[in-house]
Amino acid sequence: MSSAAKVAMRSLDVLASTVAKPCSARTMLSTLSASPLKPTLPDMPFKYNALEPYISGEIMEIHHTKHHQTYVNNLAAALEQ
Numbered sequence: 001m002s003s004a005a006k007v008a009m010r011s012l013d014v015l016a017s018t019v020a021k022p023c024s025a026r027t028m029l030s031t032l033s034a035s036p037l038k039p040t041l042p043d044m045p046f047k048y049n050a051l052e053p054y055i056s057g058e059i060m061e062i063h064h065t066k067h068h069q070t071y072v073n074n075l076a077a078a079l080e081q
Contacts, residue, residue, distance in 0.1 A: 002081070007074045039079070041065075041072045 044064055049057030 009078065039072050039075045041069050 041064075044060075047057070048060040048064070051060060
């Protein structure tokens with residue numbers, strides 16, 4: 001398994017543990033790989049600065065557009081293999 005796939009599997013384990021009916025990363029991956037759609041990063045349901053002064057808008061934007069985008073990119077790479 002490539003390092004990108006390993007990162008994606010770890011990311012899926014985290015994601016899988018947060019869904020209403022927890023499942024394994026492998027189960028989630030097999031379900032997602034059957035889908036013809038490429039994973040995309042969803043828009044935030046609120047503005048980046050909505051949590052200020054507790055969390056800055058800049059931090060939220062970086063977290064969403066960089067950190068979460070990396071999870072989505074790794075998932076897409078794993079699904080292509």
